[in-house]
Amino acid sequence: MNLKSNLIFTLYTIYGILLKGVSGQYPLVQNMTVTEGGTANMTCRVAYNDNTSLQWSNPAQQTLFFGDKKALRDNRIELVRASSSELTISISDVMLSDEGMYTCSLFTMPVRTAKAYLTVLGVPEKPEIDGLTKPAMEGDHITLTCMTQGSKPAADLRWFRNEKEIKGAKEVNASGKTFTVRSSLQLHVDRNDDGVAYTCKVDHVALTQTPQQATEVLEVHYAPRVEIVNSLAVPQEGQYLKLECVSKGNPSPDPVKWTKDGAELPDLDRMIVEGRELTFTSLNKTDNGTYRCEAGNHLGTSSAEYVLYVYDVPTTLPPSTTPHLHPIPPEPTALLGTHDSDPTVTGNRDPNAVGQHGTDHALIGGVVAVVVFVTLCLIIVLGRYLARHKGTYLTNEAKGADDAPDADTAIINAEGNHAHAEEKKEYFI
Numbered sequence: 113m114n115l116k117s118n119l120i121f122t123l124y125t126i127y128g129i130l131l132k133g134v135s136g137q138y139p140l141v142q143n144m145t146v147t148e149g150g151t152a153n154m155t156c157r158v159a160y161n162d163n164t165s166l167q168w169s170n171p172a173q174q175t176l177f178f179g180d181k182k183a184l185r186d187n188r189i190e191l192v193r194a195s196s197s198e199l200t201i202s203i204s205d206v207m208l209s210d211e212g213m214y215t216c217s218l219f220t221m222p223v224r225t226a227k228a229y230l231t232v233l234g235v236p237e238k239p240e241i242d243g244l245t246k247p248a249m250e251g252d253h254i255t256l257t258c259m260t261q262g263s264k265p266a267a268d269l270r271w272f273r274n275e276k277e278i279k280g281a282k283e284v285n286a287s288g289k290t291f292t293v294r295s296s297l298q299l300h301v302d303r304n305d306d307g308v309a310y311t312c313k314v315d316h317v318a319l320t321q322t323p324q325q326a327t328e329v330l331e332v333h334y335a336p337r338v339e340i341v342n343s344l345a346v347p348q349e350g351q352y353l354k355l356e357c358v359s360k361g362n363p364s365p366d367p368v369k370w371t372k373d374g375a376e377l378p379d380l381d382r383m384i385v386e387g388r389e390l391t392f393t394s395l396n397k398t399d400n401g402t403y404r405c406e407a408g409n410h411l412g413t414s415s416a417e418y419v420l421y422v423y424d425v426p427t428t429l430p431p432s433t434t435p436h437l438h439p440i441p442p443e444p445t446a447l448l449g450t451h452d453s454d455p456t457v458t459g460n461r462d463p464n465a466v467g468q469h470g471t472d473h474a475l476i477g478g479v480v481a482v483v484v485f486v487t488l489c490l491i492i493v494l495g496r497y498l499a500r501h502k503g504t505y506l507t508n509e510a511k512g513a514d515d516a517p518d519a520d521t522a523i524i525n526a527e528g529n530h531a532h533a534e535e536k537k538e539y540f541i
Contacts, residue, residue: 139166139216141228146206147318148235148264153192154228155200156216165219166199171212177201208232208264208289233318234264234290239326241312247362248301249411250334256297258312258326262290268315269295274308299330306332306362335412336361338368340405348423353392355418357405365407365414373401395422 139156146152156166168176175183180194192200203210211232218224239260248254258269258280271280280295295312299305307329314324336359343354357368370377370390377383377390379398384391392399399422406415 137161137164137218137220138224139218139226141214141216141226143229143231145231145233147233148206148208150206152203152206152210152230153200154203154214154216154230155198156226157198158218159197161196161218163196166194167217167219168199168201169215169217170210171214173215203230206230206232208234211289232264233316234262235318236260236263236267236293236314236316236324238324239269239312239314241310241326241328243296244328244330247331247333248305250301250303250332252301254299254301256299256310256312256328257294258297259292259294260314260324261287261292263293263314263316263318264290265317266291267293269293270313270315271295271297272309272311272313301330301332303332303334303360303362305330306334331362333362333411336365336407336409336414338365338405338407338414338416340403340416340418342418346423347395347420348425349396350425351395353395353420355390355403355405357388357390357407357416359388359405359407359414361407361409361411361414363409365409368405368407371404371406374404397422 137158137160139158141154141156144152144154154168156168158164158166165179167178170176170184176186176189177183177191177194177199179199180191182189182191188204188206190202190204192202194200199216211230214228214230216226216228237260239258242257242259243255245252245254256271258271260267260269266284269280269282271278278297280297283294283296285292285294297310309327309329311325311327316324338357338359341356341358343356344351347353357370359365359368366388368388370385372378377385382393382399384393388405390403390405399420401420403418403420404415405418406413408414
């Protein structure tokens with residue numbers, strides 16, 4: 113047991129000597145990335161040090177700290193920790209010019225060094241959108257340009273139409289250590305762009321929290337478009353009807369103008385105009401006609417028409433006093449509400465008219481049946497009559513015709529043989 117313990121102790125001793133002689137005397141550092149304006153902490157460590165001094169120097173090989181002694185007069189550079197195994201300094205309010213290779217030196221024989229690269233990120237400025245004209249006119253072609261400066265590395269610009277991303281054309285130009293980025297967007301303006309927000313957002317590694325962005329709302333002027341909305345699908349006499357003139361334009365086309373058949377409204381007591389609405393308090397047949405709504409602005413005028421036809425109030429059959437064994441389906445014409453006032457469909461006819469038409473049809477059908485039956489009977493009798501006389505004629509004609517050379521001789525022979533006619537007669541029963 114003692115032998116094993118001694119062996120382990122010996123191995124650890126040898127490992128410690130090797131560590132001191134080789135890796136323990138080399139400084140260890142790490143690359144750093146910091147945002148412009150931020151603070152960078154540069155740390156140099158040594159696993160084993162026999163009281164040898166550590167030193168930090170900047171990319172220009174100027175000594176910043178030698179041990180705990182400050183060598184460069186720069187108020188931004190401060191000592192954080194200094195010991196035989198560590199030297200940590202901080203650089204506040206970092207600038208782009210601070211970027212570069214920093215060196216940590218361990219003053220042994222020979223001097224051993226380690227290098228750490230400090231990367232400074234340039235923060236892009238808030239973007240600006242140019243090229244927007246207010247107001248824009250429908251049909252115009254405009255170019256929106258978004259620009260941001262001071263980014264390092266170059267920033268990325270993204271366009272959004274409301275919440276939907278759209279693609280723009282990107283351009284990058286270097287300006288010293290930073291970049292200027294532009295992105296352009298081509299638009300063919302129409303009325304659907306009115307009130308739409310176009311946003312340009314900046315994406316960059318230095319913007320870890322709130323992204324930089326700019327937004328412009330497009331205002332588009334366009335000529336109006338008009339349509340008429342009615343409150344009744346089938347207007348009938350005595351009903352209340354409202355026609356609304358819905359006009360869309362920018363600037364708003366207000367007020368609107370109502371006319372009937374190309375002239376002023378005839379009855380202002382029952383036809384009330386309030387803003388964009390035309391109201392009929394009680395419809396009658398004199399209201400039939402074409403109503404026109406017209407609206408306009410400085411870009412143009414638009415109109416729409418509505419043809420009003422006032423239908424009669426639908427009539428229904430009186431209730432029957434005789435109970436029915438089965439329910440009677442409703443009249444088909446009563447279901448066609450849109451044709452109630454058409455005299456060719458219903459008119460004001462007697463409810464009993466349906467029964468009268470049914471009797472006429474039955475009488476005509478009986479007469480036709482009798483005529484057909486009589487005609488068939490006559491055809492049958494006539495056929496039997498013709499058949500009987502046709503047989504007798506052929507038999508008489510045959511008398512004397514067997515041996516006669518011509519027709520005259522056949523007739524003479526037939527008369528001479530009249531006495532024997534009974535022998536050659538044929539009878540049909």
